[in-house]
Structure formats: C-alpha cells, structure tokens
Amino acid sequence: MTAGRATPAGPQSDVPPAADGSSTELAPLDVVVVTGLSGAGKNSAGRVLEDLGFFVVDNLPPALLQPMVELGARGDLRRFAAVVDVRSRAFSSDLQESIRQLAEAGHRPRVVYVHARNEVLIRRYESVRREHPLQGNGRLIDGIDTERELLTGIAGDADLWIDTSDLNVHQLRATLEASFVPDGELPEVVATVLSFGFKYGLPLDADLVVDARFLPNPHWVPELRPMTGRDAEVRDYVLAQDDAGAFLDSYGEVLRLLLPGYRREGKRYLTLAVGCTGGKHRSVAIAEEFARRLNAEGVPATARHRDLGRE
Template sequence: MEFVIITGMSGAGKSQAMKALEDMGYYCMDNLPPALLPKFAELCNQSKRNIEKVAVVVDIRGGVFFVDLFEGLEELNEQGIKYSILYLDALDQVLIKRYKELRRPHPLNPKGGILDGILEERELLKEVKNRADYIIDTSKFSIGMLKEEIYKIFLEGIELSKLTISVTSFGFKHGILLDADIVLDVRFIPNPYYIPELKDLTGEDEKVREYVFQWEQTNIFVDKLMDMLLYLIPYYIKEGKTQLIVGIGCTGGKHRSVAIADEIAIRLEEYGHRAIASHRDCKL
C-alpha cells in the first residue's frame, strides 16, 4: 500500500494537494489526528475495498495530538508500512496575504496577529519539514501549477529537487522586488518600448523576445547568469532552502525582464531544476 502523509504550513495548499491526489485515485482523509495514523493504515490494509493508495492530511489543526506524529510514524515502520511525507510551504508574506484575503484567523493564534501564529507553526513543524520526502513551496504557484507538481511526483515518479526557483520579472519604476533573494538589472539592454510595433506587446510575445535576444550582451548576460545560478543552487539546497526567488528587473517590467525571466526558467528546467517564471508587472 502506498501511504502519503500531507502536512505543512496552514494556508500553503494542503487541501488542494489532497484534492489532486484524490483525482489520481488515492483514498483521502483530511485532518487525521497523528496518533490514529497506524490504526487508519491498518484499517485500509484490511479493507475489502482493496485500497492501494492512501493520502492523509495531518497538521496543527490536530492541536495537542500533533506531538504524537513521530510516535505514529514509528508504529507505521513497525507495521512495515512504507510512507512518504509531502510538506507544503510558502513565504510568510504570502501566507499572511492568503489569510487576509479569506478573512480567517491563524488556527494557532485566533485572537492575535497572523504572523505570530505563522512563526509559532514554523517552529512546531521544523522537525517534520526536515524529515519530509517532498517539499513544495507554493508561494508563486497557482492551483494548476501545484496540481502539476503533485502529478510529477506521484503519477510520473519524477524525482524533484526540494528547491523551487522562481524567476520573477518586475519593473523598477513600480518598486523593487522585495522578496527576491537575487536581483539582476537588465536595463542595459536596448528597450523594445521605443520600437512602435513592439511598445504594446510584452516579453512573452515572440517579436519582443527576438528583439531582446538579437543583442550580443543579452546572450552573454544570460549565459553568465546561468553559470552563477548553477554554481549557487547546490549550496542553497545544502543549506535547506526550499524557495529561491531570482528577480529580473527592467524599467517597466513588460519587455526585457519578461523575456529574460522566461528564458532563465526554461534553461533551469532543462538542467533538471524546479523553476517557474512569473511576471509581477507585465500586465500593468
């Protein structure tokens, strides 16, 4: 029997991950107290329904029962049940934004600040995260992108790095990318904005991309940036980082930075890294 334990930060997408696994034929259970993991696994094994794939969500909604998680995992080992832990995470500011949009309090601090609850939860989940088999940082993910990641892991069996690299374009005139780990300025490249037939397009259009990459300095810059990222990524992974945000900035965030961010993400994917391109100011 395949047994998947979904856990992680509140607001990071555990429910959506469970729905994706349910669509893949997993028998799913939400908010299972950790102490009941061994018993639930035993019931599934003995079921006449011939349940072969199981996914359960275990998180801090279990309250004091969450301290029983490691005992429950040890009992699964004793029963000979192989399990994997899928950990969902997101940046603090992203989680705060999601809570505010839903107008929900944090479950650990229902009458206090959201950030206080998030920080407390991170501390509680630190050891669980360290033991996770798969970590997905959903900070830049849509529901569709999260579902695609789940499919890659559990349907296609692709071994994915625990580090998600978000290559994000932005425009300096709209403010610097505050959550970036690395920021690159590409305003040295000739600006398509001043070409009448390109002005109203974006870096996602082929004509703009061709214009941006016709310049030697663009291609040299991208090659050197790739060399730097490929050198740094193993060290970020070694340090336990799960989300690396690379900001690519131009003046307005519509043309040069967009084309280059897309190219960097494509190249990183070709090297086997989990990379996504996002564009903060492209539609402004």
C-alpha cells in the first residue's frame, strides 16, 4: 500500500481554527506513526517529517499516542508524527490498538515502517559499538530477529514500507517527500540573510558569502558614520551606488538558479552572508534588500545582523 498525502510544510493560510473550548468535538489531525527496526533510520525519518511541517515526538510509548494527538487537536496543530520504538512484548498490539482508536476518533493515522536487511543493521550497530535494545545476553542477530518478530503485526498494517538498506539520507528524504508532499510540490527553502564584518571573521554557518566592500563606504561620509544600514539615509546611499543595483540583480539570478537545486537535494535552510568591513553600513543595507527581494519572490527570508552594534 502507499501512504496518503499530507499538507505541505511552511506557512499556512488555510489552517482550520482551533476547536472551540466549549465543544467536545476535536478537529481531525494528520497523524504519522514511524516505527520499524532499530538501526533502520526511524529517527532520521522523524527529522524529515519535522522539516515537512509535522510536529514530531520521538520515542513515544504507544499508550501515549492517543492522548498526545488529542492534546494537539485541541490547539492549532494539524500534523502530528510520532517515532515509536519497541518497548514491551505487547508493543505491536498496543500500537495497533492506539491506531485503531485514532481512526475511530476521526483522525487520519498512517504508519511508516522503516526496515533494512540484517547484514546492514549488523554493520550499522558494529560501526557505532552499540548493543541492540533486545539483544540481552545473546548475539546482535538474536536481538534483530526478536524485534522483527515483535513487529510482524504492525508491519503488515503499514501504509508505507521504506527499506533503507541502500538509501542515503537524501534518498530517504526524497522517499518521504514523495508520499507526504502534494504532487510536484517541493518544500520551500527558508533563507537567512546575515550581514557581518570581515574584521570579525567569516560566519561559520554560511552557505554562500558575498562581499559588499566594492561599494563606497558610508563610514567616510560624516553625517552617515553614526548611522547603520537600517537607517533610510544609509540604505539610500548604498543602493544608489552605480554597481549596487546590478550586483543585486545579478546575484538574484544566481539564487534563482540555486534554489530549485537546493530543494531537489533536500536542503531546507539557506544562509546567505553579506560582508563589509565592520558589518555596520553596506552589508546591513544589502542584506536587508536581499531579504526584501527574496520575500517578494515567495522565498521566506529574514535579515539578521551579526556584528551590528560592535563598533
């Protein structure tokens, strides 16, 4: 069977209002339960769903699944995911019963079962020098076999099976996006445009770095020196320079080329760093303008200023 479609990640304008506190009727949620073999990648799958806009709870006992969903339904939560591990001999039946109760309550539960071949799981466990949670005093393969047996029931009810034996993290992401993102719609990239001063060092978390020091420095204009790139006078001065508009236009084209590729490769967050000498005038004004243009083109962007106020 294949999994149903989830609503897209990111800002939403069509989120239903929260349930009326005076009413006992709860709005239905999209619920995804991620389970499967230890070492197969359940936590990685949970992180992908979080990037897709789900509220994710890790290592949730089956008995707490329905209370957590009902708690979220009383607020504005509409997408909920839980990573559920083997915890007892009754794990499978407990989880199956919780999922049945969620469906009867009107929610939309779906199960993602993550698994891998035995030799792959053994190699992964040996690489991190950890014991299998069900290994006990036996061998690693004994723990894996016991877990497979315990998961037989829930595995048979899964909406989506993912074999991670030959998948890397990017391929795992693509598999989940294909099931939980509407047809042809890739999750958006969220951008941070960060101004900084070169004299304080490069930002370590920058994906792209551009240099605004080719523009005349407002520091040498006495009336502009005490101001910052957030002030209209400095902003107008910087953006009025001969090459400023061409620079912004040209780098905007570079971003238009890069962003679809970032989406395809599963990158969800982009940090564009804009530097000048001290991070006070030129880089601030350019960063603010980059953020404004990105937002105007539908890319959520925020301007941040690392070194503003250090001088």
